[in-house]
Amino acid sequence: KNEVEQSPQNLTAQEGEFITINCSYSVGISALHWLQQHPGGGIVSLFMLSSGKKKHGRLIATINIQEKHSSLHITASHPRDSAVYICAANNNDMRFGAGTRLTVKP
């Protein structure tokens, strides 16, 4: 079993829909990262959080330390949000989920 599990693996949405991607981890962490990978490969960091909630534009990330669970939400989704979203748990090293491939259709 992976130490970091993401769901769903693939997600297709219509433009404007509210999106939720989930991440569960089995290890203790110092921080949880959400990353975005666009076609072509480059990965950018969206959020690093260790408690509570962070918001940046239409993106919101939450974490529940007791339940070892984090969610990434996208409000008013847009086709340009289409990407692979990856969560990573950091505790002495970085453990990555397999990613969620999001496709937003116009």
Place this chain on the structure above:
Amino acid sequence: DVKVTQSSRYLVKRTGEKVFLECVQDMDHENMFWYRQDPGLGLRLIYFSYDVKMKEKGDIPEGYSVSREKKERFSLILESASTNQTSMYLCASSLLVMGYDGYTFGSGTRLTVV
């Protein structure tokens, strides 16, 4: 902005060739990492380095070696490329040890071994 630059976006090599993947960062980061990314498996750590001339094995070092002669450059070497090394290779760097401050990633090199 921190930049992590990987020398090639796409590479095609023949089985048995020696392959060099280069990674350069411009923010004086101590820590550098090489990952490979395969569908359904996520990113897996091959090697990392926390200082010049220092290297540590990650989860899947077999068939790979690395070189860090200068702080800004971390090279991944496939001594004798095999088809099962066809993958996306991602380099990353971080200021703090093991990426506590988060990673900065390069754009990736998609390697095909034929």
